[in-house]
Amino acid sequence: MSRWRDWAGAESGRVRDAGRWRAPRDLDAAGPVGTLTTGGPTVVSFASNDYLGLTRHPAVIAAAHAALDRWGSGAGSARLIVGSRPVHSDLERALAEWRRTEAAVLFPTGFAANLGVLTTFGGPDVLVCSDALNHASIIDGCRMSRAEVTVYRHADPEHVDHLLAEVPGRRAVVVTDTVFSMDGDVAPVEPLAEVCARHGALLILDDAHAALGPDPDLGGVDALRVGTLSKTLASLGGFVAGPRAFTDLLVNRARSYIFTTASTPADTAAALAALDVVRSPEGDALRARLRANVDRVRPGHPSPIVPVVVGDEAATVRVADALCARGFLVPAIRPPTVAPGTSRLRLALSAAHTPAQVDALVAALTVALDAACGTPPGTAP
Numbered sequence: 001m002s003r004w005r006d007w008a009g010a011e012s013g014r015v016r017d018a019g020r021w022r023a024p025r026d027l028d029a030a031g032p033v034g035t036l037t038t039g040g041p042t043v044v045s046f047a048s049n050d051y052l053g054l055t056r057h058p059a060v061i062a063a064a065h066a067a068l069d070r071w072g073s074g075a076g077s078a079r080l081i082v083g084s085r086p087v088h089s090d091l092e093r094a095l096a097e098w099r100r101t102e103a104a105v106l107f108p109t110g111f112a113a114n115l116g117v118l119t120t121f122g123g124p125d126v127l128v129c130s131d132a133l134n135h136a137s138i139i140d141g142c143r144m145s146r147a148e149v150t151v152y153r154h155a156d157p158e159h160v161d162h163l164l165a166e167v168p169g170r171r172a173v174v175v176t177d178t179v180f181s182m183d184g185d186v187a188p189v190e191p192l193a194e195v196c197a198r199h200g201a202l203l204i205l206d207d208a209h210a211a212l213g214p215d216p217d218l219g220g221v222d223a224l225r226v227g228t229l230s231k232t233l234a235s236l237g238g239f240v241a242g243p244r245a246f247t248d249l250l251v252n253r254a255r256s257y258i259f260t261t262a263s264t265p266a267d268t269a270a271a272l273a274a275l276d277v278v279r280s281p282e283g284d285a286l287r288a289r290l291r292a293n294v295d296r297v298r299p300g301h302p303s304p305i306v307p308v309v310v311g312d313e314a315a316t317v318r319v320a321d322a323l324c325a326r327g328f329l330v331p332a333i334r335p336p337t338v339a340p341g342t343s344r345l346r347l348a349l350s351a352a353h354t355p356a357q358v359d360a361l362v363a364a365l366t367v368a369l370d371a372a373c374g375t376p377p378g379t380a381p
Helices: 003-017 058-071 079-083 086-098 110-121 136-144 157-165 189-199 244-253 265-278 281-297 313-325 355-373
Strands: 027-029 033-036 042-045 103-107 127-131 148-152 172-177 202-206 223-228 238-242 305-311 343-348
Touching (some): 027 042, 058 265, 103 110, 110 136, 110 223, 110 244, 136 172, 148 157, 157 172, 265 281
Parallel strands (some): 202 223
Antiparallel strands (some): 033 042, 305 343
16 A cells, blocks of 8 residues: 555546646647647647747757757756856846846746746745736745735736835835736736835846737836746746846855756757847847737737637637647646636737638637637637
8 A cells, every 4th residue: 555646546536526637748840730649630739839930940940959069968067067158148148138137147947037036035024016817937936935925916006006005114026927828918017117116126027928028118126027938039948137236146046046957058049049030120020920910819919828718617628629620729728727717718829820820710719619608709807
């Protein structure tokens, strides 16, 4: 008898009984079109965060190949030991320039970046105000920060103002996603910055999904910009950009930076090449193409993430399955990822999608929704 095996089996059974058991599905793809598992259907994926379609860009691939040839497959150590390569420093300088900050520091993932920044700038004497719909990495970073954490009403600067006014003189942090990963809506960044400036709070923005902005001017407020290399920059890793005094402290205090192997040279070089594209006229054209694809689904929506709220979990799964049968991969997002009663399809648009693919998805979605629940595409609450 194994006590732990019994426990694991019972916990798995509870997940299965709730109808929420999940497992990875292999997608053999280089770009939006691929095959699900061996012998599976060919599908167009609307689930990827490769927002500008740069994972197959020749310059990005060539940069990764060159880094492999020069430095090998791995960094071999943490940055503060012998794991730092010239390409890491080159990327940090480029990211700081892109974000209009003094400096930037790389982390192995965006998740690690949020853990690092919140545990470094949090503490028992700090109040952290966190948006109610923040990403799991922010939530976990808040939990690990040892700070007093208050969750403020989603996208509500007045609530933040009230919370900070109750603790005058106390060190405080306000942390928010710039674009929220499940609803695709945008935080009121400039009003939040005004509140932070008024109270002397540190503003931390997670820009992971901000492929279409916003990119605010944060002059006049202490701020840190957290980002990921795995979405707009088509690679793997994370970063924090801000005043050099803050990034230097991260290098010396953030455990998720100090005690982990440096990002691979290939990933780092790929991100640097992708950033060159993003900041070029070609990047402008890719963003315009992405903007047009989003408008084909929901005109004026501010981000590449377009939620279609169905509500009922079973109905949401039926719609996703119907779309897959028609050749479209769209994930069904259910509790605990979202609140009960708000299960949804999460459409992730990319500049790599063709207008014909997007139009075909919209047509198939309308049919699938009507068949599954007799309702038109919903909107995020």
